[in-house]
Amino acid sequence: MASNEFQPLQGMSDIYAPEIYLWRMIEERARKLFACYGYEELRTPSLEKLSVFKRSIGDTTDVVQKEMYSFEDRGGRELALRPEGTAGTIRHLAGRGEEGQNARVFYIAPMFRCERPQAGRKRQFHQVGVEATGEPNPLADAECIGLQQHLLEEWGLTGSRIQISTRGTASDRQPVADGLRKALQPHLKELCEDCQRRIDENVLRVIDCKNESCSKVVDQIPSAIEFMSDESRQYLDTVIQTLEKMGIAVEVNPKLVRGLDYYVHTVWEITHGALGAQNAIAGGGRYEIALGKKAVPGVGFAMGMERVITSLENCGITAEQFAPQGGLWLVSLGDNALAENMKLARELRGKGVRCGMDLEAKSMKAQMRRASRAAAGKVIIRGDEELSKGTAIVKDMKEGSQEEQSLEEVLRIS
């Protein structure tokens, strides 16, 4: 049994080869696509003042109330490990004045939530996300969803569903809360204990409660959208119509609430059938985050990388497909060849060739075994005889053929 001494904390993972090749593919393709859409990378610290998250995500949300790793540092300051990327991003952009009001940034970073670990739910997980602060209108929301759809295509992930809804504007909050409370009142006893409390605190959370009897009640009452203004409904319609024109299919799900308080207008979630109960691979929406005097409007999304990877693997896309392949392995017959191969390896690597070798004079068989394990395309064999002639035996590992070549020719192999 593996000793705990060597394990990371519960709900956290070491990520290593071969799985890391899939991570790298996701990151590289995302960076490339983000550049096409004009997004610049932003790296904010993992640790922030607790108030950054409390003020933007919302005091009564599960993320803030139950899931944050927060503590006081030695100076008595209240800090927290970021549970998500939007709050820190907007903290940064708000500090950049005018420039920050019209920015497009992306991040690929670890996030921390002290949730009960289960399949698909981790305590350290990773998000690839974007936030755009300029152009607060429905087209920006549609473009953002379009980017996400594009990203899924680049990764080769099929079979996901986009569900969309609206949180309305700030002035819809009260009529929506009043309308829902009134509609829920006759069903109070059918709601779970948590929801009986939430009805006063944060009634929208009743709408997305996973408890079966709460869900039955919610099916019987009007949806939150029905209590919203015409303007808010029109906003959502424009997003959906724009997406239709772009050829992107979305399903309207009025029960979609999203567990973060900063949202206004459009919210969405992407789910994948390959996942179990934790089936959301991504969440996003339009928001307004007030830090300091000014509220920063923005739109963005975050995709859970662990869940994207599980979905990819379920679609038959494996890490091995992205493992580094080819390159050279230098085999040294004797100490002279070993020393000369050190020099040759340095030259080849300097030319950008993937190249490996044993660093002690082992048997030919042992060195060939390592060459196959490294998936080398070609093996370069040198002993005293080849050194004196300035040549090498080049063996093609796929074909099994071999021939003697000059050192100049070897240096041209890439």
Ligand code: HAM
């Ligand atoms: P979120 O829905 O809380 O949204 O998280 C986005 C995604 O992160 C989820 O769909 C899921 O794939 C992944 N995720 C969340 N929690 C966990 C966990 N414990 N373990 C594994 N994966 C997890 C946000 O974080 C917002 N900041 C998204 C956003 C950006 N909205 C606007 N801009």
